[in-house]
Amino acid sequence: MSAIPDKPALEGLESKWGAIWEESGTYAFDRDGASRDDVYSIDTPPPTASGSLHVGHVFSYTHTDTVARYKRMNGKRVFYPMGWDDNGLPTERRVQNYYGVRCDPSLPYVEDFVPPHDGGDGKSVKAADQQPISRRNFIELCEQLTIEDEKQFEALWRTLGLSVDWKQTYRTIGAESLRASQLAFLRNIERGEAYQAQAPTLWDITFRTAVAQAELEDREQPSAYHTLAFHKSDGSGDILIDTTRPELLAACVALVAHPDDERFKPLFGTTVRTPIFDVEVPIVAHHLAKQDKGTGIAMICTFGDVTDVIWWRELDLPNRAILGFDGRVISEAPEAITSESGREAYAQLAGKTVFSAKQTMVELLQASGELTGEIRKITHPVKFFEKGDKPLEIVSTRQWYIKNGARDEALRERLLAHGKELEWHPDFMRVRYESWVEGLSGDWLISRQRFFGVPIPVWYPLDADGNPVFDEPIVPAADQLPVDPSSDVPAGYTAEQRGVAGGFQGEVDVMDTWATSSLTPQLAGGWERDEELYDLVYPFDLRPQGQDIIRTWLFSTLLRSELESGTLPWRHAGISGWILDPDRKKMSKSKGNVVTPAGMLDQHGSDAVRYWAASAKLGTDASFDPQNPTQIKIGRRLAIKLLNAAKFTLSFDASAAGTVSEPLDWSMLAGLQGMIADATRAFESYDHARALELTESSFWTFCDDYLELVKERAHGGTGQAQASAVTTLRAALSVYVRMLAPFLPYATEEVWSWFEEGSVHTASWPTATELDEFIGSDADAGLLALVGGALIGVRGAKTDAKVSQRTPVTLAVIQAPAADAARLELAASDLADVGRIAELRIEAADVAEVNVAEITVEAAE
Secondary structure: OOOOOOOOOOOOHHHHHHHHHHHHOOOOOOOOOOOHHHEEEEOOOOOEOOOOOOHHHHHHHHHHHHHHHHHHHOOOEEEOOEEEEOOOHHHHHHHHHHHOEEEOOOOOOOOOOOOOOOOOOOOOOOHHHOEEEOHHHHHHHHHHHHHHHHHHHHHHHHHHOOOOOOOOEEEOOOHHHHHHHHHHHHHHHHOOOEEEEEEEEEEEOOOOEEOOHHHEEEEEEEEEEEEEEEEEOOOOOEEEEEEOOHHHHHHEEEEEEOOOOOOOHHHOOOEEEOOOOOOEEEEEEOOOOOOOOOOOEEEEEOOOOHHHHHHHHHOOOOOOOOEOOOOEEOOOOOOOOOOHHHHHHHHHHOOOEHHHHHHHHHHHHHHHOOEEEEEEEEEEEEEEEOOOOOEOEEEEEEEEEEOOOOOOHHHHHHHHHHHHHOEEEOHHHHHHHHHHHHOOOOOEEOEEOOOOOOEOOOEEEEOOOOOEOOOOOEOOOHHHOOOOOOOOOOOOOOHHHEOOOOOEEEOOOEEOHHHHHOOHHHHHHOOOOOHHHHHHHOOEEEEEEEHHHHHHHHHHHHHHHHHHHOOOOEEEEEEEOOEEOOOOOEOOOOOOOOOOHHHHHHHHOHHHHHHHHHOOOOOOOEEOOOOOOHHHHHHHHHHHHHHHHHHHHHOOOHHHOOOOOOHHHHHHHHHHHHHHHHHHHHHHOOOHHHHHHHHHHHHHHHHHHHHHHHHHHHHHOOHHHHHHHHHHHHHHHHHHHHHHOOOOHHHHHHHHHHHOOOOHHHOOOOOHHHHHHHOOOOOOOOHHHHHHHHHHHHHHHHHHOOOOOOOOEEEEEEEEOHHHHHHHHOOHHHHHHHHOEEEEEEEEOOOOOOEEEEEEEOOOO
């Protein structure tokens, strides 16, 4: 036990106790002799190690930490690891900006490379001016920067007081994660769940990479309708269609209308010829065509948007894609364009960007007279990569996919069943998962044309002409993992056979970062690496995360566990809400309205910030105004009050403790019993905010009413009455310190050290029954509130008389209903002592509630 300071303060507690916790292993996961029933395991979100944490991270991670601390105090061996999500596009972008470089895989590796920038944001450097470097040099810089970022993240998490076991950490790009990710992928291939296909792919032309359905977002963009005249093949006239993509006219493969549209029913099965290019295309029917959009009939191009892809696939149409990976029109015209004039027109488009091609196409249509009416400006939603700056295009590429239930009804039903089996907190978040699963339109595209990620572990044999045989991928054995096919050689080949006819070529794509993050239970739990650990922690007890990644992280993790083992990866999902700025807008880096937490923690203290975070229920958004952080100030006041109330409580002679015998003391402890039961039920149902609310309310009643009522008896009393007060105060303090520990870990640890051995965070969680020994059989739980009401009346009467609360009272008459008057008599001496009342009369009267009927204060000398 440590000495109680003369002036307790919050300042310095983070560094003091953080060091002690680390040295003593307070939060270490002890697996020796453990069984699965002993363990509470958390699939902690691995933050993206590419930049800085923001206040939203503090918000959601605090929610998780309160649960971890509660479970630990309930005797669970808490497995609470921390991961770092360091691979993927965000890291690459940060490295490009930070060092002023870009990756060019064609360049050779440079020993001891020194980047042009080091430590600057590099954002003023245009992409064209970034120094090109080899892939290996680029990956080394990625490794270097993420390690430094992770150190800063860990320091902040430690300051916040996360009770993480820092020996249980992993990196999504570390060797163990590489092996596990590649092994899981190879098993997906073996079971037929992973496959490659040449298919229309959403493509970001800036980052030159494919984009998965879960990474899309719609943004309103300006556009314009152009009315084009298609010519009926029988020469009977024209059909007008409206399009916002005239630049894709050369890729047109059909016109489509709704099967119930009476205007076009006679035309289904006939053909038209396209303007400018004079290509014959059919008129087809499909239920996704909108009768009230444009002229009611549209052109299908390969590919203008995702609906074009559906039409192309379901109507079995040809592919005449004209856009390349760089977003420009490819040089070779589709074979369907056979006329000399059509090929000449196409030549004018070749090599142009989408924007320039549109301008040229409009000019050609205007010159031919096949653009009719006015060009009408509109705005409409356009699909973007969530991290991209330019609209996505759809190009035909060879990619790797994992089946996700979009085309497998049985798998979809199993995933929906798992969603119902999972305990959601709050429950309404389940609907977001179900809506996502039910709305899936394609399998999960996992290959990315990037550099810093988990390599897809396959090679391809080259035939006698040097062409890759993609249908016969070469896969490594499990004991060879991890591998990088761009530098490693498959079994049975030599390095000299790379790129040579009859030899092999390595896959250069990497996995989508979610393809690794979807395995966090396996990565953290030691799957196929430490089976003893895995059996102790899997399935995990809790997946805590944000609501915005239900469709990505939660779904993909559940999918991979279903494919690998047919199991649910966790029992509970705790979904945090968003942090909103003062204008009620979601805080995000892209909006530029985030607040970094380091300054907040320094200014207000970690306990105060944690209190603010823990005050919000799961699934509930919380606003935050850094200029007026009211809730944080309330939290700081609570932490300071705990220090001061504890110092005051512990100032009474501990040797005077004994049996609790006074009705007022019984009442306080009985009320505490009820609060313990209610707060514990709240924690068990993952309502940490309710547990805090109940504990805090009870604590303030303890401070404002009970402490005031019994301080004279505890300090100056004698015999059994004093012993009863001192014993009750210490028992209550022990309960409050332990119940506030998950929320205010620093202040509670400091107070605990003043009167107990060990850490409060490994002490037992309070139970209602532990107070049974102190409470009489006829305890009145409502007595404290009744006496507190009378005390308020006495204080109010003094205020009305314009005298100090310390002014003695010669006579006070308190009236109450008959039953309450008898109860008040049980605590009359404590009420008289705190009110400095020489003569206290408690009278039964015909009144609705307790009131001070008369008060006479001593005259001032």
